[in-house]
Amino acid sequence: MNADVIVVGAGPTGLMLACELALAGVRTRVLERRTEPQRNSRALSLHPRSAELMDQRGLLDRFLPLGRTVPGWHFAGLPTQLDFSALDSRHGYTLFLAQARTEAILEERAHELGVEISRGCETLTVRQDADGVEMETRVPGGGTETVRGRYAVGCDGGRSVVRQAARIDFPGTDETLTGVLGDFAVVDPRPGALDAARARGVIVAPLEDGLTRFVYLDPERIRVPAREPVTLEEFRTSLTRITGSDCGIAEPRWLSRFGNATRLAASYRSGRVLLAGDAAHIHFPAAGQGLNTGLQDAVNLGWKLAAAVGGWAPPGLLDSYDGERRPVGRSMTENTEVQTLLAELTLVPQYQRPAAALRELLDQLLGMPQVNRRLADQVSALGTHYPPADPDADPLVGRRMPDVGLTAAGSEATRVYELLTRGRFILLGLAGDPALREAVDLGWGSRVTAVTVDKYDEHAALDGVTEVLVRPDGHVAWATRTTDADARAAERVHALTAWAGTPSSRS
Ligand SMILES: Cc1cc2nc3c(=O)[nH]c(=O)nc-3n(C[C@H](O)[C@H](O)[C@H](O)COP(=O)(O)OP(=O)(O)OC[C@H]3O[C@@H](n4cnc5c(N)ncnc54)[C@H](O)[C@@H]3O)c2cc1C
Structure with missing residues (x-):
């Protein structure tokens, strides 16, 4: 094997994914057909959830000084802006930053983490068998190399060779504008x-x-x-x-x-081959969502794929990548179609008058905080929710964990996202259970950090919550409000096994 995971494409999605995999200890190689980094930038915006993800990995300080923040963003070019500053986040803004800069920061980070980035290497074919994937790759100088890994991820953009080789359909509509x-x-x-x-x-x-x-x-x-x-x-x-x-x-x-060709992959996974970013979804660049969605795909996939490589992934974990991210891709591509239609109608002579009236009406609606919030939640991706299979799960489950400030027993003040920088699960004991760490270290210490919290900032979503398991991507895996310590311990073991795998005696 050349690597555990071969990532095809060193665009923002591939680089982010490579960082996530390497952080989790996965041997990762990126194959990129370009010999040099891209100088031109299609995207210019990092939205709030992407800023949060960078914060969760300790990278945001590299981004902020290079760009400038604005408090919102547009929807369909309507005059009333989406107000990101009203959302529940420390990062309620758009960071105006050229895509080339984002890629440069992620590439620098990938190198620091030991990722091998092979430039001038174009993947030509991908085959998979029971044990891994093999790709024929054109290498600098004109020859070809056979590259083998246990998994491959196509982050190779809208015309993805990986998607085609894996025979994953890409249904949707052709360009009309x-x-x-x-x-x-x-x-x-x-x-x-x-x-x-x-x-x-x-x-x-x-x-x-x-x-x-x-x-x-x-x-x-x-x-x-x-x-x-x-x-x-x-x-x-x-x-x-x-x-x-x-x-x-x-x-x-x-x-x-x-x-405005708009397409969504019929599946984000076929066996050992997965897709992320533009390889999985293309659309008109309305409200600047493509790069952001690609980064968010990568952070959802990284730890799950690392679990599969590490041999501890609970059943269904890797498939949950498709289950969670494809619906996000679907609603994102749909909202770009709505925005494109709103723009196109104003250009067609017989619709110009009613289209202007429709835009005026929508603009007034955007002035209503609830409407503004509904769209801002979607475009910022702060509203992304992965619905749990269990209908009785706590309402927090599947949502982003709020970045509350907290003090752990015997430690300095910190906050949730600072605890996430190593890309591990975080189990927060909010009921001050002193034995929490011991209970977790017994079986899951290699992948879960348990923190008994002394004090934490008030937050409505956490009212009454006594314990919460946060996934490496910052979404809530499990939460409980029970005050019965025995019942909580039983729920905890169940949740840890369901998400972080069977307890290992090595931990
Ligand atoms: C005009 C415009 C404006 C935009 N503005 C925004 C914005 O403001 N905000 C936003 O979020 N998004 C925006 N987007 C969308 C954004 O640019 C893309 O969604 C983003 O680049 C996708 O990243 P990616 O890594 O998935 O794919 P890409 O950026 O396409 O990267 C794919 C990489 O794979 C490499 N590759 C391809 N094939 C192979 C192969 N066979 N072997 C090896 N390497 C290969 C390519 O060279 C490339 O480096 C905009 C798009 C356009 C067109």
């Missing part, structure tokens, strides 16, 4: 010069390296296929048509056309 983006070193410098463009629905955003990004939908060019290259002349003509001026653009660094 395209938008255009351009990054320019020179734009009209006069104060307020670009406001007219913004007022006409063109996204104009400063990038960190002095470039300015423009993104637009030109009604006369939306049927041009994404594969057709964009020229500077086309860009100027479209901007002038939409805004009345070419905005002084010059020195383009990147021009690109992107479409």
Whole structure:
């Protein structure tokens, strides 16, 4: 075996997954067809749940100084913003940060954790047998290498070779509409010069390296296929048509056309082959959700795959990746379709008037806190909930664990997400049970950290909770409100066995 897990693709999803696997002690190799990191950035946003995930791994301090935070984000380009700052998170903001920077930080972290990243290596075929996967890979210099691992994960983007080799269907709809983006070193410098463009629905955003990004939908060019290259002349003509001026653009660094083909993999797993990120879902980049969803796929999958490699995964754990993340992918792709439709209707002459009225109505609704919250929960991914199989489970189960501050017996003040940085399960005894650690160390000490909590910040979701098991990805595996210590101990053993596997005598 070359590695336990072969990750195909060093985009944000593949790099995040590699970090998660390596953190859990899995020998991981990443194969990336590009010889150099990407310089151009499609994505520009990290949403609240992604910021929380970075916080849970102790990485957020590397991201924050490089970007800038804004308190919300848009939905369908409506004027009223989604208010992330009203959500229950320490990270109720969007971090405006170019994708290339996100990838650079994750690649640096992957190297620190000992991941082998092989650039210039393009996966050509993938086969699997009872013991592992084997792939034919083109290597620098022109030859091929056979790479073998126990599992393979396709993080190789929308045209995923891994998905095709595993014969996983990718149902959905073809592209019917395209938008255009351009990054320019020179734009009209006069104060307020670009406001007219913004007022006409063109996204104009400063990038960190002095470039300015423009993104637009030109009604006369939306049927041009994404594969057709964009020229500077086309860009100027479209901007002038939409805004009345070419905005002084010059020195383009990147021009690109992107479409609304929307597809979701029929399964995220076929035997020893799994999919994550754009390899599993593609859609129009509405409200900036693709990269974020890929990072969240990776953090859901990493510990489960590590459990399978480590031989301690309880039955069904690895399949729960598909069970939990595909519904998220489905609702995310659906919300991008809604947003795209809202934009497209305003461009079709016979719908322009009612479409404007519909957008006005939706914008008013977004002004209502409950409506705003409903959409903000989804786009921020803070509302992601993995419904438990047991209908009698505590309401906390499947939700994100709140990042409450706490003090453990004999320790300094900390908070839940700081406890998660090693990627282990955390068992929090909120009823001050002194024997908790001993009880856990007996069987699960190698994968679960037990903490008897002396004091913790008040939080409505934790009212009455006496013990909670937090998964390595920060979601709640089990919680109880019983005050009977014996009943709690029995529930605890059941929960630990169900999630962290049978107790091992080595622990
Ligand atoms: C205009 C635009 C704006 C966007 N804005 C946002 C945003 O603001 N926020 C957001 O969250 N998302 C945004 N997205 C979406 C985001 O860019 C993608 O969802 C994200 O890049 C997906 O990451 P990934 O790692 O899954 O796939 P990719 O980024 O596509 O990475 C796949 C990697 O696999 C490699 N690869 C492919 N095939 C092979 C092979 N056979 N062998 C080896 N390597 C291979 C590729 O070279 C690449 O490095 C935007 C997209 C577009 C088009």
